[in-house]
Amino acid sequence: MRLDNAKILISDDSILARKQLKDFISKYGTPTFFEASNGQDAIDIYKKEKPDLSFLDIVMPVKDGNAAIREIIDFDKDAEIIIVSSVGTQSQLRSAIEAGAKDFIQRPLNPE
Numbered sequence: 001m002r003l004d005n006a007k008i009l010i011s012d013d014s015i016l017a018r019k020q021l022k023d024f025i026s027k028y029g030t031p032t033f034f035e036a037s038n039g040q041d042a043i044d045i046y047k048k049e050k051p052d053l054s055f056l057d058i059v060m061p062v063k064d065g066n067a068a069i070r071e072i073i074d075f076d077k078d079a080e081i082i083i084v085s086s087v088g089t090q091s092q093l094r095s096a097i098e099a100g101a102k103d104f105i106q107r108p109l110n111p112e
Helices: 015-026 039-049 065-075 090-099
Strands: 007-011 032-036 053-056 081-085 103-106
Touching: 007 015, 007 039, 015 032, 032 039, 039 053, 039 065, 053 065, 065 081, 065 090, 081 090, 090 103
Parallel strands: 007 032, 007 053, 053 081, 081 103
Antiparallel strands: none
């Protein structure tokens, strides 16, 4: 799958995690990236840019990933959101899926 010309939002409070995910995704094309370091910024960017795909961490400052997912889904029920996290309890992951996330990727990322 090529991601050329796709708009992708990456929201994580870790600069390194955002960079690693951007590098990983860039193997599949040249999308336009938007970055957020907290859940509220992710919501604001989503509403402005309407990305094709969003990757959100669960544990973030200001507003956590689950709260951000709920607000994004309220704004756009067709939002494509994937949780990417190295931490997160089963209940947090279940809540993310119930809130509207499409899938979950465990960090560290495996390039295969």
